[in-house]
Amino acid sequence: MAFTTLIERFERAAREHDTAALVALFAPDGRYHDGFFGEHAGRDALAAMFERFHVGGEAFLWVFSDPVAADELAYASYMFSYRSKEPESAGRLVVFEGIARFRLHDGLIAEYFEVFDRGIAFSQLGYATPRVAKLLARYADALRETPAVARHLARRRALGLPA
16 A cells, blocks of 8 residues: 555544554554554554543544655654543643654554654643653653664764763
8 A cells, every 4th residue: 555545544544533444554563652652562452552542532633744655664744633531631622743654564554653742742731740740751761761772872982972
């Protein structure tokens, strides 16, 4: 399936709360790295995570733009919005933008990874400043523990830059 068709189906399935259609876009062992809920792998885990979206929100709209694909790697910008069901912000529209990286295999999503400013989302959700600080510190600590950061720091050392 063409990448543009895939992201159009992704948008529609998310908007229509069609978890089965959304999960079907992923390879059986596909992985989704969600900016709030972490990594989930396999269609059953993905389905559970997508359903969890609807615990805290409703009326989801994902709009991908500027898609770029080369072989099995693709990227797209996105604007995402939903109506919050969280106690601090029930009924409030939450909007943020991000970038999605897709690794594709046989026309399906093998891996989805997103990057967005969590602080913007947390602010719109009405979270108290200490809670936002705690959440962002947890995400920062988790990032520092990744193999990608270890490789980056090794490169800094190799170039003689302070760590």
